[in-house]
Amino acid sequence: MTIQMLQCFEPGDHLWKMGGRFRGKLYDHHLIYKQRCADGHLIIENSFRARGVVEKCLSDNQLSVYQLYERPADSAACLAKAEAALVEKRGYSLLWYNCETFANDCTRGNGGSMQVRRATGHVALLSTAASSAVTSATVGLVTSTHKTVHVSDQGCFGLWKWLGYTHPVVKTVVVHHPAGIAAAAGAACGCCVWTVFAAFGRDAKKSRSR
Incomplete structure (x- = not known):
């Protein structure tokens, strides 16, 4: 993915990628794009490894594997909700509050998970x-x-x-x-x-x- 395509991501965008294990067949990962920073791109995600909502900086190469899943109607409200979950230190739950649930909740206020339903x-x-x-x-x-x-x-x-x-x-x-x-x-x-x-x-x- 080129830098030009990376610049298409806007603050509040809901991004996704195929999981890294088992050739991406087992799970998908979702996050909220925040903004470009000096070292790359700031994102907010609900991380299984961190056991909760965290903010990370991804390089252009790391972000290149992500695709746009959904662009919220109100980007500012989406980011505000993501940052509020970050401040609240909301924990991770595989069934009830995973990465996809978190991103959907921020994007449209409906925290369902297609992966869990499937x-x-x-x-x-x-x-x-x-x-x-x-x-x-x-x-x-x-x-x-x-x-x-x-x-x-x-x-x-x-x-x-x-x-x-x-x-x-x-x-x-x-x-x-x-x-x-x-x-x-x-x-x-x-x-x-x-x-x-x-x-x-x-x-x-x-x-x-x-």
Whole structure:
């Protein structure tokens, strides 16, 4: 990213980047851009490592990996809220007040986290599919049952058969297991929903292209 592109960032901008671990697939990082300074750029972020809201100075190279996520309607109010959280020394919470929650709260007063919602959605769908698959594997797709059938008597040179005499015989037959079939269908449905969720549940504001 060039210096010209870096200068597009304005005070109060909500920036984001892909996380550094696992090729950026595990998490994204969010922060509030403050201003250019002598050594680079001042930003305010809710840091997992620092366990709270901190102000940092990033070099041009460090800032080059960030992209604009959202530009607030009121930049001054956004920065004021970020600096207030800095003064209050607000702590970090992975679920309730992470870096994305902090940046969203400053930008538009709504501190939700798309990453947390996606993660909980993945866990819920995975749990549903896995539990259904385990149930299906445990009970099986088929089961055996005993069924009484009547067969013709063959005695007296077939006379009893000719006269229509029969006798009951208990046979073991294989039938579909209703619970196993239902569990397998539930697992398949859960996997399909999970695939759709993973493919189309992405944050539209994030562009993965560089």
